[in-house]
Structures are given as structure tokens and as C-alpha cells.
Amino acid sequence: MDREAVETFKERAAGVETRVLEVPDLRAALDAALAIAAAAPPVALLPTVPGGSPPAPGPKALAAPGLAPDDLAYLSGRALAAGVEVVSQGLRSRLAGLEAAFTVATLGLAETGTCVLEGETEDARLASMLCETHVVGLRKRDIVRGAAEGLAFLERALARENNVVSFISGASRTSDIERVLTLGVHGPLSLVALLIED
Amino acid sequence: MDHKPPSRGRLDRRPRDFHGSLREALADSFLRETLDRFADQYKANRAAVFEGLPERELIARVSAMKDGALGRIEELYGDFAAKARAKGLIVHRAKTAAEAASLISDIATRAGAKNVIKSKSMTAEEIGLNEALAAAGCDVAETDLGEWIIQLRHEAPSHMVLPAIHLSRHQVAEEFQRVTKAPQDGDIGRLVKVARRELRPRFAQADMAVTGANFAVADSGTLGLCTNEGNARLALTLPRVRVSLLGLDKLVPTAADALSILRVLPRNATAQPITTYVSWLAGATPGQTAHAVFLDNGRTGLLADAKCREALRCVRCGACANVCPVYRFVGGHRMGYVYIGAIGLILTYFFHGKGRAEDLIGNCVGCEACKDVCAAGIDLTGIISEIRARISDANGAPATSTLLSLVMPNRRLFHGLLKLARLAQKPVTKGAYVRHLPAILSGDHGFKALPAMADRPFRDAWPEIEAQDLGPKAGPRVALMSGCAQDFVYPAHLEAAVRLIRAKGGRALFPMDQGCCGLPLTMMGERKAALRAARANLLAFSRAAGDYVTGLCPSCLNQMKNRYPALFADDPVLGPLAQGLARRLMDFSSLLAGPLGYGPGDLSDSGLRVAYHSPCHLGRGLGVTGPPRRLVALAGRYLPTPGEDVCCGFGGTYSLRFPEISKALMDKKLDGLAASGADLLVTDCPGCVLQLGGGEEVRDKKIPVRHLSEFLALNLKTP
Ligand code: SF4
């Protein structure tokens, strides 16, 4: 683990309004994501047909596509107790929005506080855009200094067929009206990076 | 509402009355204030985001990489197409804008796509895609917030990165009120939420998405895309058909090359270390039909154009508009057609034709601020001059310009005329300024007093001046380039320079057969005349002895040092002479602070608070910023003022052609000066002295403006 890179990551991520938390392992990260979803204000659901009204509110939801079956089982058990719905697939039916989403990054780029998500499925991409809070799990040992260090990874990833790689640095933002920075234009209103120790 | 929508719509981008439209823009106080604030903040934020990084090196890497890629663009296109096709992407190539537009509408028709969403793409603007899709029966929604706003208003973008920067929150609220049929206030957070709510159904219903791309990585068939809002990420995911439209110039060999651009692009564009989202799509994605359309539309033609091809290095960061003093005053609708800023002037000529570029190209004052900041190190000012020359060659220059172009390279004739002009001005001069302007120059041109021609030009006084000091010298021999302005209007500046050279044991030389450096002719697009003037001058200085060549007009020096070598690059005789001259040439302040050794103790303290204006061609052209400020501090209290390096608006004949803009630039400077509490403004260019001194002359509280040479000579301890 490159400690200096981890420290730089924390500092730069904070610089783009990413909240950074530290957790011991993946299960703890799932707990944290669940807690964030449970504590979130109810999502402002959006209409999905022009001129239509938003759907009726349901229970709070946490999207968590792409988890290993045992991790998903663990999360679902915890979520049941917390009264939170876990959505692991079929995100197309949730275009009106949901409270939070949890996905795991493959790499962190310290220089820019960037989470790199690789091999994203449609569900993973949608989850990260439809939620109001995007929670990204990132292992500390996967944090490298900058894009130059990440290059070998990127080259390998892009050589693969039909691969989608995304660099995400902060929440969806715009400065299009009078150049005032505003978060949450089409995607998440906030980004949380959970740095995983092991 | 005090703000009128600009006169340019999507279908009629070019205002009919260009000067009228400039005046309208200048009168638009919201636009002026917004762009002013933007310019100041951009500068500070950009400096901060590059801090600790080797900015020049990063830019040099981009420019070398792009040159390499452009040199083998066909090969890269072939590689990309092969790799991407193997990964399921359907790759097309379009020769013209019309071809690309119909290609994309055909894709929509064949797919039965009715609802189309777009993420921001300047290339789509270039080909008029929205109109084409609408004609094919599609309902098109822009999803980038700024693009959506201007789509609702039926306008064109006024900035390549911030398309709606010309609009206030109230105008946006008004528009949103119309769309939602509900009252909207000017709260920006709430307005952004309106867009989130209104556009989500458009994403949900979309059959097809059209996006741009920032990179096409050849060795893996990958498209790379930068956005902040995340709209492209949604757009690329939801619809069953996606189309990426991009210029051939977006091809790069490898991911490493794309990353080299990514290190500069967001920093230069919006002073961000990176955009929020960077998406890399290697080939198609499961469940979608994915197309890439590569556009030529003049690009391969530009590639074959040795003098201008480096314009294709452009990565569309928009910085050349951000720093452009003219953009700052008139906005993007008058500083471009589709593409905006310095690169906009250039690409309009190559992509949209001479007719559209004619008015625009004259807009540039030649300050080089764009060239200095360009993410790809493009010589934007040089290419603008080249285009100006081509347009004027093709059109036959207007009568005044042709007359001047005949006269200026002919030193005797020109100087004779200047002397005549002095006689002609007699009845109207009063002291050092022309009091009542002749009719042809009044009206728009009355914003500054024009200086009177000197009674005796420097060249006529030279034999006497030379005779005063013929003894042996220990110091360097310095050949003086007088420049037309100093020779005929400000000979006192040159006399002061001679005193300063002599005070340190140097010898001043004045080659009598020197003439105009050629820059004013270049600015008028008079290529042949400029070349004749340059040749005459080059020969005069090459014949003259002298360890150094210097002058008091940085525009002349910049022309001689940075343009002559390129001008004569193919000439076996003049080429080496031009390089030799460039080596001997040193700006005046560097000469004083360096070889002549001016330092503490040589000058007495004037006791004045002195502000400094950095001339464009000195600060940026010759890259000299430290020495003049250090010299000022030797004889006064140097008082830094904001925007010291922003153009004063003179630009030679520019102030005659675009008096509205010239005045706006000047007023901004002088207002800042008045607020600073300075006793004196020092600068080191006769054009700036003419502009700013003339401007002060018509103000109530006049702050004197002096050339550096005069200021220093006045405070010499040993006169
Ligand atoms: S040289 Fe100056 S005025 Fe001309 S385009 Fe560049 S920044 Fe604008």
C-alpha cells in the first residue's frame, strides 16, 4: 500500500467535494452504504414520461449491482432489518431515482481524487447515475499516485472487448448558469468514497 | 429586464450589421460584467490548478503528440476502424458536414428512432445536426444544461465549454417558466433541479443518443469522453442506439496520448484537475447498436496546409476565448461562428468559408494572449495573420490599405508623407496632442486625443545627436530600431534611450536606411508589402555594426525576432541573416538590466507611486516581464495593479477599425489606474503610450503616462 498516495487521494477527493470515510473491510463498507441509504432524506423522485408525474414513493432503496452472492445475501439480511430495499439488478425500472447506490472501484488515482470503475455493466452504470448518493468502495492498496501510474491498468482494460472504464471524481456538477457551481444536475448529488483497509 | 437577447439565432448566426452588433454587445452590461468577472477568476483559478506542475512541458507534450498523430492520421483512422469494428462498433466517415448530418439522420430513420437525446458536441453544431434530425422527423433534446437552455432560446452557444455564459439566471428562469408553465425564481440550485426533472423523462424515452468525443484511441478502438454533468454517461447507457460524432483530428495513437491531453484539457478549460466523469468505451456495449462518425469537413485540407495545419492540434478547451480581451468585451456570438475565440476565427475560415470569416478575422487585436495560454501550443496569432493575408489577397485590399501598402515599404516615400502629415495637422494641434480631430476621425474615434507629429523626427536629429558623442567607448555598441511611431511622434523616447545607453559607457548607433518593421502591414493583411518592408529592414540592420539591436517598440522587436526568421525561412541568403538578427536582438529593458548593468544607485528616487502596463508584444511576444518592473522600482515605488498584462486596445490600425472595442479595452485599464492611487503610469511601447496617454488626455483627472525610457532618463543620477 502506498500511504502517501492514500493521503493525497483523501486530500484531492475532498477538494472535489467527495466525502471520504475509512472502513476495515468490504462487509463494513456494505454496512456504511446501508447506513447512508437509511439516513438519506427520501429521494426526490422524477417523472419518467414527459408531462407525467413521479411515481408514488416506496421504501428507501440502495442499489448494489455486481456483488458476490454471499455479500449480497449479507447486505440483504441487514437491509431487511433496516427497512431498506436492496436493488441488485433491473435498474432500468428505477429511472425515477433512488436514495443510494454502492459500487466497487478497481483503482484510485490520487493526483485527482479519482475512482476508476471498470467493466461496468449497464446496471452498474445506471445505479451510479440514478442514485442521489453514490457510495464507492475503494481498497487502499488499489490507490496509485496518478494517471501515469494508472496507465498500465487503463491500457490493459481497454485492450479487452466491449469494456467500459469510467473515471469518477466527485458528484455530477454544472456551472452552466452564471458559472455558479451546483451539484447534482443529472447524476448523484453527492459522492462518498469508502476507503477499505484490507 | 435590461438584457436583450443577442441578435444571432441558430439559423442566422452572423449578425448583418457587424459594427452595430458589436456596439450592442458592448452596451450589454450583464454580458460585460459576467465576462469580466470570468476573465479575472479564470486567470487566478488556472494559475492555481497548474501550480506545482510543469505547465509548459505538459503543453509541449500535447503539441508534439498531436503533430505526430496528425502526420499519420489516415493510418490512425485505419487502425481505429479495424480495432473498433472488431469490438462491434460501426465506424463511418463523412467528407462534408452535409454528408455527416444525413448519415446520422439515416441512422435514426433506419432505427425508427424518434426521440433523440444529445450531449454537448461542438462538432454537431458544426454540421447543423439538430436541424437535420428535426427535418428527419426526430424530436431532439439537448441534455447538457447550458446547451438545453440555448436550445430552448433558439440560440447558438457563445462559448465552447460554457455555452450559455451570456445569459443571466433571470433569463434562464424566464425560459424555464415557459417550459414548466409554473413560476420560477432566479435561485440557481432550483433552476438546476428543474433541468433534472424535465430532462429525466427525455433520457427515459430516448431511442437514440448523439454525443461528441474528446479522444479516439487508435490502438484499442476506444472513444473517450469528458463531462461534468454526467449527461453523456446516462445518454451512452440508456438508448438502444448511440452515435458518437467526432472530427478526424480527435484520433490519438494510444491511451497514454489521450491521458497527456487529459492532464491539460480540464485544467485549461475550467481550471479543474479533471472533469467529474471521463468515460472510456472500448468498442460497442452489449444491448446497444453503437456508431462512430468521423468528420472531415475541411480537416484533411487544413492538414495539407503547412502554414495553418497546427490549428488541428486544438483540443477545444476554450481557453483562447477565456483570455481574449476582445471576447471579454463582445462575447462569443461576435468572436466566432460555431467555434469561438481565436480558434473560432481560424476554424470558421477553414470549415465555414471565407465569407463567414471576413468580418470576424479583423476582430483580433493581435495581443497574443491566446497563443500564450493554448493547451496545444498553437501559434494562433500567427495563423490569424496568415488568414487575414489570404482574405486580403483574395479580395484585393480596400483603397486606404492599398495606398498604405504601396507607401509604407518605401521608406523615403512613407517618411516624406509623414512629414507632410505634420504640416497638414498644423491648424488643429495644441501642444502635444491634436485637439480637434479632422472629420474623418471624429465620432467613434474621438475617445482619445491623438498625438501630434513631432516637429523634427528622430532621424533628422540623429546626425547632431551622434556628433555629441564620438569618443571611444568601453561599453556595448547598440543599434537602435526606431519604429515609425517613435521616429515621428515620440523622438524624445529615443533621445532618452540614447542618454541611458551613453550613461553606462555604451555607444548608440542608428542605421539610417531602416524603415517600417512590417507589422502594421501584416495586420492589414498586406502580405507582399509586409515582406518588402521586412526585407529592407533586415538588410539595414544586418549591415549595421552593433553588439545588440534594440528598440523601444516591442511590437517591432517581436516582429523582427519572432516573425522574420519564419518569413525568410526558405531564403538561403536572408534566412541566416534573419536568424543572426534575432540572436543579436534584445528588448530595451533586458539590455538596461543586463549588459548595460543598471542597478540600485544608478537612478534617483522620483518619490512617485508608479503603475506599470505590460505591452502584449513585450510580456507575451518576447516573454519579458521581470526587467521592466525591476527598472521601474529603481526610480519609484512600483505599484502592482490588476490586469497589468491585459491589452490596452491599441493594436495599431485596430483602434481605427474597431474603435468601439478599442475604447472599451482602454477604459477598463484607465478606470483601474484611477482607482489604484498611482501618480504615474509607465509602459514601454509607443502604441500603448499613444493609446493610454491619449485616453488620459481626455479624462478629467489626468494621470501622466510615460515610456520607460523617458521615466528612467529623467531620474538618471549622471545626466
Ligand atoms: S491575439 Fe488577442 S485579440 Fe487576437 S484572438 Fe488572440 S487573444 Fe484575442
Ligand code: SF4
Ligand atoms: S486553440 Fe488552444 S486554447 Fe483554443 S480551444 Fe484549442 S486548444 Fe484550447
